Amino acid sequence: MTEAETFDVIVVGAGVLGVATAYYIQKNSPDKDVLLLDRYLAPGQANTAMSAAAVRNMFASSTNQLLTDTTIKYVEHVQEGLGRELLFEKTGYLWLLSERQFSNGSAQLWMHRMDASGINYRVYEKEELTQMVPGLNMDFVGDEEAELMHLEQASYGLYGGDCGVLDPTRLVEYYYEEFKSLSSVRPRFGVEVERLILEADPKLDLPGEPFVWQEKRVTGVQTDRGELRARDAVVLATGAWSNALLDPIGIDSQTKGKKRQLFVVHASDKPALNELLFTDGFNSLGCIPFTILPSAGVYFRPQLQEKGFWIGCGDKLGRAFKYVQTDDDLVPESAYYENSVYPVLSKYFPAFEDVRPVNSWAGGYCYSPDAIPFVYFDHGVLVVNGASGSGIMKSDALGRIADALFRGEEYAELYGGRKIKADALSIKHRDVEVESVVI
Ligand SMILES: Cc1cc2nc3c(=O)[nH]c(=O)nc-3n(C[C@H](O)[C@H](O)[C@H](O)COP(=O)(O)OP(=O)(O)OC[C@H]3O[C@@H](n4cnc5c(N)ncnc54)[C@H](O)[C@@H]3O)c2cc1C
Structure with missing residues (x-):
C-alpha cells in the first residue's frame, strides 16, 4: 500500500x-x-x-467592531501602504432609520458602543437627509401601499465614514x-x-x-x-x-447556511438613478454610500465601475435555513426581486421604478447563533x-x-x-x- x-x-x-x-x-x-x-x-x-464585499466597522458588539475595524485598517494598509489595488472605496455606510428604530434601546446601545470604541460615525437628521439624498421618499403619510408593506419612513441616517466596498477577488x-x-x-x-x-x-x-x-x-x-x-x-x-x-x-x-441574493441595476439609462448614484456630500468619491433602508432588510451598494447598484435583502423569517449543498440552492430568483425587493426599494426610492436587473446571483451565508x-x-x-x-x-x-x-x-x-x-x-x-x- x-x-x-x-x-x-x-x-x-x-x-x-x-x-x-x-x-x-x-x-x-x-x-x-x-x-x-x-x-x-x-x-x-x-x-x-x-x-457584496461591503466593509463596515459599524457593529453593535465590541467583538465584531474589533474584527472589522482592524481588518478594514489592514485593507487600507495593503492598498495605500503596499500599493496593492483592492478597489477599496470609502463610500461610507448609511443606515436609514425610522423615528421608532432610532429611539429604541438597541439602536441607542449600538451608538453607545460605537462611541465607546471610537468608531467614526455621525447622525444625519431628517432635514439633512432630505437635502442630501436625492429622491428619497420620506413621507409615507396616507400611502396605503407603504402601510400595507409596514414600511417605516426614514427620519435619521447613521453614517459610517470609514466603511466602504472593495473587490473580494x-x-x-x-x-x-x-x-x-x-x-x-x-x-x-x-x-x-x-x-x-x-x-x-x-x-x-x-x-x-x-x-x-x-x-x-x-x-x-x-x-x-x-x-x-x-x-x-x-x-x-x-x-x-x-x-x-x-x-x-x-x-x-x-x-447554518442561508441563501442570499444580489441583483444588479444599471444607473446609466435613467437620469434619476444616475443622480442618486453620484450623490455628493457624503464621501470624497461623490457617490451614494452603501445604504440600508429602514424596513424589510433591503439595501443597495453603489457600484462605480459598472455605474450601477447591487441590490440585496437580509430577509429573515420565511427564508429557510437550508444546508447550502448543491448549486441548485444558489440560483437567484427573479420573482423574489419583483415581488419582495422591488416594491420596497421603489417606494423609498422611486428612481428605481421600472428599472429591471441586468444580472443577479446567489450564495450562502454561514450563520452563527x-x-x-x-x-x-x-x-x-x-x-x-x-x-x-x-x-x-x-x-x-x-x-x-x-x-x-x-x-x-x-x-x-x-x-x-x-x-x-x-x-x-x-x-x-x-x-x-x-x-x-x-x-
Ligand atoms: C449575497 C452575499 C452577499 C454578501 N455580502 C457581504 C458583504 O457585503 N460583506 C462581507 O464582509 N461579506 C459578505 N458576504 C459574506 C461573505 O461572502 C462570506 O462571509 C465570506 O465569503 C466567507 O468566506 P469563506 O472563505 O468562509 O467562504 P467561501 O468563499 O464560501 O469559501 C469556502 C470554500 O470552501 C470550499 N469547500 C467547501 N467544502 C469543500 C470540500 N468538501 N472540499 C473542498 N473544498 C470545499 C468551497 O469551494 C469554497 O471555495 C456575502 C455573502 C453573500 C452570499
Missing part, C-alpha cells in the same frame, strides 16, 4: 477565510508544509465571489499570492474533500478503532483524489458547507467559519486568530497591535457579545 501524502497543515477551502488563514499560518511558521486546497478550480470562487488574490510566495507546497484545486479522517490517538491498530475510551484526533482528509495526511492540523474554512464535514465526526458546528464568527481548534481540526454574512470585512482578523490558535498563543495580535484572546471565538470558551446589527 502506498503511503498517503503528508503535510503539516491542510487548509480545506480557499475562500477569503481559507487564504487569509493559510497566509498567516505559513508566515508565522515558515518551516511548516501548508497545503491549501479547494474543490473549485481557483481560489475565492464560492461565497467570497458572491459577496483582489483581496483573495493578495492573500493567495502572498501565501504562495512563502509556501513550498503548490495549492491544489478541483479537489473535493469527502470526509475528515478521525483516528485514535495514539493508534493501537486494533480493528474497529477508534473506541469510545480512546483519545481521538483528525489526522487528515479523504478526497476524491485519495487520502492526505496532516501532522499538526486540518484547517476547515469551508463556510456554509462546514456541516457536511463536521457532522459525520460528531462536531456540532452550530452554524450570535452572529459572531467561530474560530476553534478541536481534536486536530481548526475551524474558521460562522462569519454570518460579513466574512470579507473580518477576514484579516480571523486569519490572524486562527494562526494564533494554531501556534498555541494565548492572544492573537490583530493589525495595529490590538489583541483578542485566541479562544474568544471558540465554542467552548466563547467570550463575545451577541451582535444585533446584522443585515
Whole structure:
C-alpha cells in the first residue's frame, strides 16, 4: 500500500477565510508544509465571489467592531501602504432609520458602543437627509401601499465614514499570492474533500478503532483524489458547507447556511438613478454610500465601475435555513426581486421604478447563533467559519486568530497591535457579545 501524502497543515477551502488563514499560518511558521486546497478550480470562487464585499466597522458588539475595524485598517494598509489595488472605496455606510428604530434601546446601545470604541460615525437628521439624498421618499403619510408593506419612513441616517466596498477577488488574490510566495507546497484545486479522517490517538491498530475510551484526533482528509495526511492540523474554512464535514465526526458546528441574493441595476439609462448614484456630500468619491433602508432588510451598494447598484435583502423569517449543498440552492430568483425587493426599494426610492436587473446571483451565508464568527481548534481540526454574512470585512482578523490558535498563543495580535484572546471565538470558551446589527 502506498503511503498517503503528508503535510503539516491542510487548509480545506480557499475562500477569503481559507487564504487569509493559510497566509498567516505559513508566515508565522515558515518551516511548516501548508497545503491549501479547494474543490473549485481557483481560489475565492464560492461565497467570497458572491459577496457584496461591503466593509463596515459599524457593529453593535465590541467583538465584531474589533474584527472589522482592524481588518478594514489592514485593507487600507495593503492598498495605500503596499500599493496593492483592492478597489477599496470609502463610500461610507448609511443606515436609514425610522423615528421608532432610532429611539429604541438597541439602536441607542449600538451608538453607545460605537462611541465607546471610537468608531467614526455621525447622525444625519431628517432635514439633512432630505437635502442630501436625492429622491428619497420620506413621507409615507396616507400611502396605503407603504402601510400595507409596514414600511417605516426614514427620519435619521447613521453614517459610517470609514466603511466602504472593495473587490473580494483582489483581496483573495493578495492573500493567495502572498501565501504562495512563502509556501513550498503548490495549492491544489478541483479537489473535493469527502470526509475528515478521525483516528485514535495514539493508534493501537486494533480493528474497529477508534473506541469510545480512546483519545481521538483528525489526522487528515479523504478526497476524491485519495487520502492526505496532516501532522499538526486540518484547517476547515469551508463556510456554509462546514456541516457536511463536521457532522459525520460528531462536531456540532452550530452554524447554518442561508441563501442570499444580489441583483444588479444599471444607473446609466435613467437620469434619476444616475443622480442618486453620484450623490455628493457624503464621501470624497461623490457617490451614494452603501445604504440600508429602514424596513424589510433591503439595501443597495453603489457600484462605480459598472455605474450601477447591487441590490440585496437580509430577509429573515420565511427564508429557510437550508444546508447550502448543491448549486441548485444558489440560483437567484427573479420573482423574489419583483415581488419582495422591488416594491420596497421603489417606494423609498422611486428612481428605481421600472428599472429591471441586468444580472443577479446567489450564495450562502454561514450563520452563527450570535452572529459572531467561530474560530476553534478541536481534536486536530481548526475551524474558521460562522462569519454570518460579513466574512470579507473580518477576514484579516480571523486569519490572524486562527494562526494564533494554531501556534498555541494565548492572544492573537490583530493589525495595529490590538489583541483578542485566541479562544474568544471558540465554542467552548466563547467570550463575545451577541451582535444585533446584522443585515
Ligand atoms: C449575497 C452575499 C452577499 C454578501 N455580502 C457581504 C458583504 O457585503 N460583506 C462581507 O464582509 N461579506 C459578505 N458576504 C459574506 C461573505 O461572502 C462570506 O462571509 C465570506 O465569503 C466567507 O468566506 P469563506 O472563505 O468562509 O467562504 P467561501 O468563499 O464560501 O469559501 C469556502 C470554500 O470552501 C470550499 N469547500 C467547501 N467544502 C469543500 C470540500 N468538501 N472540499 C473542498 N473544498 C470545499 C468551497 O469551494 C469554497 O471555495 C456575502 C455573502 C453573500 C452570499
